[in-house]
Each structure stands twice: as structure tokens, then as C-alpha cells.
Amino acid sequence: MTPSPVWHPFTQHGLGEPIPLVTHAEGAALYMQDGRRIVDAISSWWVTTHGHRNPRIMAAIAAQTQKLDQIIFAGWTHEPAEALARGLTAMLPPALTRVFYSDSGSTSVEVALKMALGFWANRGEPRHRILVLEHSYHGDTIGAMSVGARGVFNRAYAPLLFDVGTIPFPAAGHEQATLDALEAECRAGAAAFIVEPLLLGAGGMLIYSPETLATMRDICATHGVLFIADEVMTGWGRTGTLLACEQAGVVPDILCLSKGLTGGAIPLAVTLATEPIYAAHCSQDRATMFFHSSSYTANPIACAAALANLEIWRDEPVAARIADLSRRQASRLAALDHPAIGGKRQLGTVTALEIADPNGGYLSTLGPRLLGFFRERDLLLRPLGNTVYVMPPYCIDDADLDAIYAAIGDSCAMLA
Numbered sequence: 001m002t003p004s005p006v007w008h009p010f011t012q013h014g015l016g017e018p019i020p021l022v023t024h025a026e027g028a029a030l031y032m033q034d035g036r037r038i039v040d041a042i043s044s045w046w047v048t049t050h051g052h053r054n055p056r057i058m059a060a061i062a063a064q065t066q067k068l069d070q071i072i073f074a075g076w077t078h079e080p081a082e083a084l085a086r087g088l089t090a091m092l093p094p095a096l097t098r099v100f101y102s103d104s105g106s107t108s109v110e111v112a113l114k115m116a117l118g119f120w121a122n123r124g125e126p127r128h129r130i131l132v133l134e135h136s137y138h139g140d141t142i143g144a145m146s147v148g149a150r151g152v153f154n155r156a157y158a159p160l161l162f163d164v165g166t167i168p169f170p171a172a173g174h175e176q177a178t179l180d181a182l183e184a185e186c187r188a189g190a191a192a193f194i195v196e197p198l199l200l201g202a203g204g205m206l207i208y209s210p211e212t213l214a215t216m217r218d219i220c221a222t223h224g225v226l227f228i229a230d231e232v233m234t235g236w237g238r239t240g241t242l243l244a245c246e247q248a249g250v251v252p253d254i255l256c257l258s259k260g261l262t263g264g265a266i267p268l269a270v271t272l273a274t275e276p277i278y279a280a281h282c283s284q285d286r287a288t289m290f291f292h293s294s295s296y297t298a299n300p301i302a303c304a305a306a307l308a309n310l311e312i313w314r315d316e317p318v319a320a321r322i323a324d325l326s327r328r329q330a331s332r333l334a335a336l337d338h339p340a341i342g343g344k345r346q347l348g349t350v351t352a353l354e355i356a357d358p359n360g361g362y363l364s365t366l367g368p369r370l371l372g373f374f375r376e377r378d379l380l381l382r383p384l385g386n387t388v389y390v391m392p393p394y395c396i397d398d399a400d401l402d403a404i405y406a407a408i409g410d411s412c413a414m415l416a
């Protein structure tokens, strides 16, 4: 066979590593062309909340394909988008009254940043500076990269990225430095502060306290700096509650959601905003409208899948499932015992640890070696450098969890 023309994301093809071919999936399992069953320990890049091919979501998609596939969303609307927006505003904090659709986590962040700058510009008080938390990740489009950590993965694109104010990560015991830096930046004037609430994902599964999140939010409110919560990864129960912000009693001015919005079945994102942000764009003047769109904004099939996700949250004991998974993860994490393992941590359904590696960092060879090791053990686990994390679908059973944690323990033998 000729080599595949497919160019994969975040993949170094030059290393010649195998690219496994998945033929079908169900629940927490992926099935390969050769019949192997792989446990999806990272919910296929953190999206699959209720398990693969959830019957209710699949049925909603199938039903929607019989009615309406796609329609321009500028100046037109359709039932799934209307019902989903109503469902989201009923389920989320009441201050978030407006729902803007897009297609991925990155675009939900782009929209949030543009809404923030549009808010200030339309009020005739232009502000441009965006504040970010050290080690953050918000996506791979230009704006999302600009507000994320800089490193080897975006060095070549640096001329395209805008300057931001970086606030030190609030590591335990160092929270005051974070709060002081934020206060100083807010005092100097900023348009918005964007954060991953409680858990920084791609930056290394770094956890900080709800108290710090609440105080950061208060500082922004005091200085009139818009507070953007990027819950693309933390949303939909990942950290133990529907939103991570809930654990800190925080309501943002702008909220980004994607990934688990459709239960992970099909791409869709939303950016929710408060009434003042919407109002700043709403006038008799066409020049103040929100200038953002993409061809597939609010695709009806994706909206129908998201509506089914909302119904699952409404009708099924999802919170109990999440609490149970969190407990089952906690006991297995606690039982892992090897001198090379450090930094064990957990927030809700997410666990993480470090495997000691003198050459740590994203390009350390330990990460790819671990990836290969886990693949041999029929597991989809994708370490971030030497940080191994587990973020499974909520339906995963004990046997699959046992297999994941046994493999993590055994992987330490590779270091010898």
C-alpha cells in the first residue's frame, strides 16, 4: 500500500511510529482493525464523557439527519440551536444569558477574546491587554495560542502571537504572589483575564485551590476586568461538578464550553456571555455587531447531539456516576507505590502523577516510550512529557480501571 497522505496533529511522522487504526468503539473501549480492544483512558482527548456511541446521543444525531443537516446561522435559526441555548441558560448560572455557537474549544476561546475586546471598544473605552495564567493552554488557533504558554510547540509562530500579561501559577503555598501580580496588572488596566478554573490541563494537569479562583475572580470584578472561564476541558463534570467554577462559587463574565458539550460525539462549542457584554454589541448601529462567524456555526446535527447530552444530565444519575468514578480512581491512585512515582494528585474524575525523569519536559523521550508501553498494554494513555494522567469516560468499569493502574505501575520498570 502507498503511504498514507494523512498528516496527523501533534504527531512527528518522521519517527515512523505506528498510527493505529480504530474501526469502532463502544463505552470505554476502542476496537482495532486487528480485533484488539483498547481501553480509552483519556476519553479520546478529554471529550467522551458518557462513553463512546452513547445510544441517546446516537439516536438524536440519527433523528436530526432526517430533518435538517445544515443552515446558514447569520440571520437564520433552527429548533435544535434554540432549544439548546434555552437548555444551557436554564442549567448554567443565570447571569450567563447569551449563547454564541462555534465549532471547537479553540474557537470558543477566540470568540471569548473578541467579545471582551468588542465590549470595551463598543463602550468607547478601548482596552486591549489580556491577562493569562502561567502554564495555561487554550487551543491552537492564533488568539488561543497567544493566551497560552509559549514553548517549542508555538515558537515558530511567535510573530503571529500577541503580547499578554502572564500571572504566576498559584502553586500551593505561593498563592499570594499570584494574587498580588493579578492585582497589579488589573490596577494597570486590562480588558480580560482568561483562566482554566482549578485544573490546568495540557499545561501538566496542575491543580490550584477554589479559594484562589474565587479571589482572582473578586480582584477582576473590583477592577472591572472581564473574567473568562475556559471550561472546555473542566466542564461537563470532569472536576466533580458540572462546572469547576461551581466549587469556588464563581460566575464568570464569559464561559467557554466544548468537548463534553455533545458528550464527545461531534464537534460543537459555545461561548456564553452576560447581558452587559451582549448589550455592548446590540444597538441600531451595524458597526457594533459581533463580527464573528464560521460556515458551520450551530450545525443542527451537532446541536441535536448536545441536546441529548443535556437530557442525559437531566434524566440520569450523572453526578452520582462521576462521584463513584472519582472514588474508584482515588483508591487506585493511592495504591500505586513506586519510588519513581511522585506528585500524585486528583480533581474529580482526573488523576495525574509524575514519573521521575531527569530529562523531563514535553520533548523528553520518556513520554513517547510510555506511550508505546501503554499501547502494548492495549491502553490509550497519552502522557504529557513525564506526567501520566487518567481521564476516562464516566461509564468505565473496574476491570478497565485496574488495567490502567496496573500498567502505570508496571511502566516504572522501564526506567531501570
Ligand code: PLP
Pocket: 104, 105, 106, 107, 109, 137, 138, 139, 140, 196, 201, 202, 230, 231, 232, 233, 234, 258, 259
Ligand atoms: N481550552 C482548553 C482548556 C483545552 O483543554 C483545549 C483542548 O484541549 C482547548 C481549549 C482547545 O480545544 P480544541 O482542541 O477543541 O480546539
